[in-house]
Amino acid sequence: MVTGSEYKASDPRGVLGSDGAFAPSWLRDKSVAPLPAGVRLDAALARRITAGCRAVGAANMLASQLAGGLTETAGAEFRPTAPAPGLEVPPPFLLSTPDLQGAVLFPEPGYALIAGTAPFMAAAVGEGADTARARFGRYARTLADRHPHLPAVAAAYAPEHRAASRTDDIDPSSAAARHVTLLDALTAGTCSARDFADGWWEARRASLANGERIQGPLSDLFDRVFMILEDYAYDPEFAEPGDLDDAEVEAGVRAAWEDFRHEQADRL
Secondary structure (H helix, E strand, O other): OEOHHHEEOOOOOOOEOOOOOEOHHHHOOOEEEEEEOOOOEOHHHHHHHHHHHHHOOOOOEEEEEEEOOEEEEEEEEEOOOOOOOOEOOOOOEEEEOOOOOEEEEEEEOOEEEEEEOHHHHHHHOOOOHHHHHHHHHHHHHHOOOOOOOHHHHHHHOOOOOOOEOOHHHOOOOOHHHHHHHHHHHHHHOOOOHHHHHHHHHHHHHHHHHHOOOEOHHHHHHHHHHHHHHHOEOOOHHHOOOOOEOHHHHHHHHHHHHHHHHHHHHHHO
16 A cells, blocks of 8 residues: 555656646557546546556556645655555545556545556457446536536536447448458358457457447347357367357357347347
């Protein structure tokens, strides 16, 4: 656990603007999501920060306490590798990786904002930024009496994408649309199991980075394919008992896709 007695200097000027919010210049090519928080950095938020740091190779994050929009550069070092990572410093404060790939702004009790590059956010906010934003909206409504500022935060960081539950809901330019293209190609026999798996994981990473949201039957389909690919042995030489080969992956994915399409047709 890191305490105020272990402070190190940190300069957040590249991350924050003059208003104390994330600077638009720093946010370029990055995403941001609001997260529930208490009066201190808790274990749930610490786990997210730890995952983000590991994804970008950061051994620590530097913290700066903030006061009245002005930075007091008495920083604390947050170490994700500690057995019980945390920070015994009250908000407002900023955490940032040394290379500024990721940051957490904790302005006041009730919420924190996490932001960063695609690798940082994919690890720290594995559900996707838009899903995190949608969940925060529900959290804000529930705790509005205790924290009246939360609904305004939720409104400022509303989901950017509509949640898709059917293929008709999918944006043609989205990563989810690439998933559907891959399903069609595998079913038609124009895509091998290996090419399908490579394309699926690439599209999944892009979907998470873009903050795309899926729900209902479409989410069930994608989860089913995910589980199939989790058991896929890319290289037969290293296959373990229970792993799926190319033929089994193709059969399983086709069955999942066909079941989904039949269910969609039945709902029309």
